[in-house]
Amino acid sequence: MDAQTERDAGQVRVTIIGVGTAGATLAKALPQPEFAPARLALVNTDASVPGGPQPQLLLQTPPPHGLGTGGDPELGNQLAEERYDDLKAICANAEVVFLLAGLGGGAGSGITPVLARAAKASGALVLAFVTLPFVCEGNRRQVQAQQALADLNRECDAVVCLANQRVLPLLDERATVLEIFQTGGRLLIEAVQGAWRLLQRPGLVRLHFRDLRAVLRESHGESCFATVEASGPERAQQIIAKILTHPLLAEGQVFAEAGSVLVSMLGGPDLTMREVDELMRQLSERCVGVRLLMGAAIDAAWQDRLSVTVFVARTAKTDRQPAGTPGKVLDAPTQLTAELLQDTTNSRPESRLVPPPPVLTPEQRSAIITRHVGKSARVRRRADGPRMRQTTLPLDIVNKGRFDKSEPTIHKGEDLDLPTYVRRGIALN
Numbered sequence: 524m525d526a527q528t529e530r531d532a533g534q535v536r537v538t539i540i541g542v543g544t545a546g547a548t549l550a551k552a553l554p555q556p557e558f559a560p561a562r563l564a565l566v567n568t569d570a571s572v573p574g575g576p577q578p579q580l581l582l583q584t585p586p587p588h589g590l591g592t593g594g595d596p597e598l599g600n601q602l603a604e605e606r607y608d609d610l611k612a613i614c615a616n617a618e619v620v621f622l623l624a625g626l627g628g629g630a631g632s633g634i635t636p637v638l639a640r641a642a643k644a645s646g647a648l649v650l651a652f653v654t655l656p657f658v659c660e661g662n663r664r665q666v667q668a669q670q671a672l673a674d675l676n677r678e679c680d681a682v683v684c685l686a687n688q689r690v691l692p693l694l695d696e697r698a699t700v701l702e703i704f705q706t707g708g709r710l711l712i713e714a715v716q717g718a719w720r721l722l723q724r725p726g727l728v729r730l731h732f733r734d735l736r737a738v739l740r741e742s743h744g745e746s747c748f749a750t751v752e753a754s755g756p757e758r759a760q761q762i763i764a765k766i767l768t769h770p771l772l773a774e775g776q777v778f779a780e781a782g783s784v785l786v787s788m789l790g791g792p793d794l795t796m797r798e799v800d801e802l803m804r805q806l807s808e809r810c811v812g813v814r815l816l817m818g819a820a821i822d823a824a825w826q827d828r829l830s831v832t833v834f835v836a837r838t839a840k841t842d843r844q845p846a847g848t849p850g851k852v853l854d855a856p857t858q859l860t861a862e863l864l865q866d867t868t869n870s871r872p873e874s875r876l877v878p879p880p881p882v883l884t885p886e887q888r889s890a891i892i893t894r895h896v897g898k899s900a901r902v903r904r905r906a907d908g909p910r911m912r913q914t915t916l917p918l919d920i921v922n923k924g925r926f927d928k929s930e931p932t933i934h935k936g937e938d939l940d941l942p943t944y945v946r947r948g949i950a951l952n
Contacts, residue, residue, distance in 0.1 A: 535722045537561045538617035538647070539715070542635045543599075544569060545625025545654065547579075549708055549715075558719065561621075564613050566638060568592050568602060568630045580613060582606055582634065592629025596667050599633020611641040619722060620647045621715060622679070627656035627664035632671035639678035649679045650718060652711050652748075655686040681746035681836070683714050689770035714771055717750030717832030721787040721818070730787055730818030746836045747771055754828045759798040762831050763805045777835045778809040785834040788819040791826035802831065 539561050541550030547565045565579040582602040592598040603610060614620050620642040624631035635651065642649045653675065656664040675682050690707045698706075721730060749771040753761035767775035778784070786806060788799065803817055932939040937946050944951055 534560075536616060536618045537621065537719065537722065538614055538619075538642075539563050539621040539623065540613060540638065541565045542622060542624040542638060543567060543628060543630030545628075545631060546623040546635075549623040549652075549711060552708060552712060553715065554712075557716070560723070561719070562617070566610070566613070566630075566634055568599060568634075580606070580609055592633065594664075594667075595629045596633035596671060599629040599631075600637060601633075603634040603637035607637065607641055610638050611645055614638075614642040614645040614647055617642070617645065617647045620649050621718070622649065622651040623653075623711070623715070624651070625654045625656075626668035626671045626675075627660065628667070632667050636671060636674035636678050639675060643678065643680075649681075651675050651679045651682045652715055653682065653684055654707055654711060655684060655688075657687045683711070683718075683746065683748045683771065685711050685714075685771055693770065710771060713750040714748040717748050717787070717830075718834070720750075720789055720820075720830070721785070721832055721834070724789065724820045724822070726787075726818050726820030728817060728819045730785060730816060734785070734816060746834065747773075747777055748832065748834050750830060750832045752828065752830045758829045759801050762802060762829060766806075766831070766833055772833065772835065775809065777837060778806075778813070780837045781810055781813045781835045783814040783816070783836040784810050785816045785832075785836075786818070787832040787834075788817070789822060789825055789830040789832075790819070791828060792821060792823060793826060794819070794821065794829065798829070806833075 537560070539550055539553065539558065541547040541564075544567065547567055550563055550565060553563070566582065567579060568582050570581055582599075582605075592602070620639075622635055622639060622642070624635045626632050626635070631653070635653070639649050639651060653672070655668045655672070658665070672682065672684060685707060687703070687707050690703055690710070694702060694706060749766065749769045751762055751765035751769060753759075753765065755761075766772060769775075772778075784806065786803065788794070788802070790798075799817075799819060803815075807815060943949075
């Protein structure tokens with residue numbers, strides 16, 4: 524069986540790598556034997572974290588002698604770069620690499636982007652499943668997490684990101700810290716399960732590996748997964764309700780930004796066409812103008828149960844106008860104000876060149892004043908004083924600049940292009 528036939532039969536070679544303490548915890552929590560065909564590995568800098576049966580690559584240089592990175596992503600990045608070939612070897616022969624990590628610390632934030640680059644270099648499709656720290660964990664971890672997330676979006680084919688802060692509304696105020704972290708981990712593991720099932724399970728309506736790969740290549744790192752389950756006669760309605768309130772899907776808001784949506788269903792032999800049609804109709808109404816792909820698989824073990832995985836590949840950020848950015852369309856009052864303020868009386872084209880002022884002798888300046896002013900340029904006589912004499916001011920130019928060769932602007936018999944003191948014959952000392 525050649526490689527393409529093997530992929531079409533659902534045998535996609537997947538390597539799952541947990542990075543750092545949080546990533547190792549997630550990787551070891553993946554349910555078995557569902558993930559038995561996958562190759563699991565751990566990458567860490569803390570020797571005190573047990574690796575278990577999975578192979579573990581421990582990145583350590585003196586110092587810190589396997590004592591971790593101290594929350595410093597730069598140190599984690601340095602250790603990963605020094606062992607780049609070893610990271611690439613972990614990803615060898617994999618068609619898809621799942622990276623599990625918690626961002627904000629030193630190992631997850633520093634190592635994961637380098638590992639993603641190594642996986643891409645080995646020819647694999649790279650999906651990262653990461654968490655962001657709680658607000659209470661401080662500004663430093665928040666900043667480090669956002670920087671690592673930006674690095675991952677550049678290196679990965681898709682990044683599934685769960686902000687831990689979104690988990691808080693799902694539990695009551697009496698929930699313990701352990702319960703909060705366990706709930707966030709469970710949500711991320713459900714996303715990993717959804718991606719795994721989409722790749723591995725054959726179906727009546729097939730979603731091929733190349734379909735997922737093509738969509739991920741187009742998503743430019745802006746994508747998210749979610750998996751929901753329900754049972755009983757109202758399971759289709761329950762599935763829709765869970766999808767539209769799922770924290771990984773931003774309570775359904777991501778559909779408005781979607782470029783493509785993949786829906787993979789897993790049900791028992793009792794799955795009806797009415798349920799499939801109702802579910803897809805509800806999603807289609809929220810994905811107007813979006814490429815929608817659907818797949819369905821039947822498993823006898825899922826009798827009276829239904830699992831749906833939704834994958835949303837969002838359009839690139841450069842194609843979307845950020846929220847709060849003013850658009851180009853003006854409302855009626857603004858448009859009217861703009862038109863009123865616009866000078867529509869001057870039909871003369873704007874000159875792109877400003878000629879230098881001519882060099883004039885005192886005689887030429889006097890001739891210009893006499894020609895334009897005439898009698899109106901006579902020096903006014905003060906009522907109670909002696910006659911004042913007009914003196915020559917040290918002016919370098921008495922012309923109209925760029926409008927020197929244009930028609931004069933005449934208003935009530937006066938040339939408005941001349942200075943006021945010249946038009947009115949005001950004597951200046």
